[in-house]
Amino acid sequence: MMIEAKQLIELNNQKRTGLSEENEKYYSDFLIYMRLQLSLSEQQTEEILMEILDHIIDGQREGKTARMILGDAPKAYADDIIEQLPTEKKRNVVTFISSLALNLLGYFMLFRGLLLLIGPMFKDISSEVYPVTSGILVLIIFISSLIGVKIIFSIIKHSLFKEKQTPVKDSIKAGTMGMVSMGIIICATYFLPDLGPSFLFPWYASFITGGTLLGTSYLLKK
Amino acid sequence: MSIRSQLLKGILDGCVLSVIEKEPVYGYELSKKLQSSGLQDVSEGTIYPVLLRLQKNNLIRGEMQPSDSGPNRKYYYLTEEGHSALSDISREWEQIVSPVTSLLKRGHHDD
Numbered sequence: 001m002m003i004e005a006k007q008l009i010e011l012n013n014q015k016r017t018g019l020s021e022e023n024e025k026y027y028s029d030f031l032i033y034m035r036l037q038l039s040l041s042e043q044q045t046e047e048i049l050m051e052i053l054d055h056i057i058d059g060q061r062e063g064k065t066a067r068m069i070l071g072d073a074p075k076a077y078a079d080d081i082i083e084q085l086p087t088e089k090k091r092n093v094v095t096f097i098s099s100l101a102l103n104l105l106g107y108f109m110l111f112r113g114l115l116l117l118i119g120p121m122f123k124d125i126s127s128e129v130y131p132v133t134s135g136i137l138v139l140i141i142f143i144s145s146l147i148g149v150k151i152i153f154s155i156i157k158h159s160l161f162k163e164k165q166t167p168v169k170d171s172i173k174a175g176t177m178g179m180v181s182m183g184i185i186i187c188a189t190y191f192l193p194d195l196g197p198s199f200l201f202p203w204y205a206s207f208i209t210g211g212t213l214l215g216t217s218y219l220l221k222k
Numbered sequence: 223m224s225i226r227s228q229l230l231k232g233i234l235d236g237c238v239l240s241v242i243e244k245e246p247v248y249g250y251e252l253s254k255k256l257q258s259s260g261l262q263d264v265s266e267g268t269i270y271p272v273l274l275r276l277q278k279n280n281l282i283r284g285e286m287q288p289s290d291s292g293p294n295r296k297y298y299y300l301t302e303e304g305h306s307a308l309s310d311i312s313r314e315w316e317q318i319v320s321p322v323t324s325l326l327k328r329g330h331h332d333d
Contacts, residue, residue, distance in 0.1 A: 003294070051249050055253075064266075086278070
């Protein structure tokens with residue numbers, strides 16, 4: 001009998017409410033640190049997280065704390081576990097990232113379609129598209145979101161396993177990072193010249209493309 | 223690291239395998255059994271990296287099933303390879319333990 005990762009996460013959320021405050025804090029840091037390891041098999045990660053949670057709950061009944069069970073160095077302990085876990089299958093990673101990218105692009109197309117449909121009532125908007133320019137723009141957006149995710153993950157990782165949390169400092173760091181990448185994207189949109197050939201891409205074509213992309217992304221996820 | 227924990231680290235795989243051989247157990251039971259056998263300073267958490275490594279090497283396999291106390295637990299079973307690995311380990315151990323015991327006893331006597 002195998003329980004899927006999704007159900008394990010759900011079950012984990014329920015069971016975690018049974019932990020004492022001290023144990024909850026200790027275990028949650030451990031859990032977040034483990035889940036941030038995106039290259040690891042999700043199924044295996046959730047299974048070991050559940051086993052350890054069960055162990056802490058059993059121990060709690062006998063008056064033991066998570067610290068007594070897993071030791072004073074939770075990060076080193078987590079690294080020991082991580083070293084033994086298998087990595088996620090390449091196929092799953094590729095499917096996940098492409099379904100995410102299709103999803104984003106799909107919503108973008110729907111939004112563009114809507115803009116082109118309503119916009120002309122107020123202002124002249126061209127439905128001309130420059131594939132080269134758009135391609136560069138998409139690449140810039142993709143890379144800056146990737147870097148953004150990396151930086152946010154490292155901020156979270158640094159905030160774990162500490163006696164003293166620094167939420168204000170962390171939010172400022174994350175906020176600055178968000179503004180900088182937003183700025184880069186807006187500047188790129190504004191200043192990138194129209195390059196290469198162009199074609200007309202009217203609102204209904206945008207809608208149809210967006211719908212198709214979202215449908216594909218949905219199918220990929222299943 | 224103390225001498226004791228270094229020694230234990232080397233032989234913990236064998237201890238875990240032999241507990242599982244007697245009967246399938248889940249993590250908490252395993253740590254209880256190791257401690258009640260006298261290995262009280264095996265901290266409970268250390269068994270999980272060991273269990274994962276043994277699984278990776280196909281010496282044991284885990285299976286979710288209802289426990290005595292009710293909820294589902296991951297029970298560990300010895301595989302074919304696990305059985306033969308365990309016989310290897312206990313044979314090696316026997317070959318080491320008696321010479322080492324007699325050597326160290328004499329050393330103790332000289333003090």
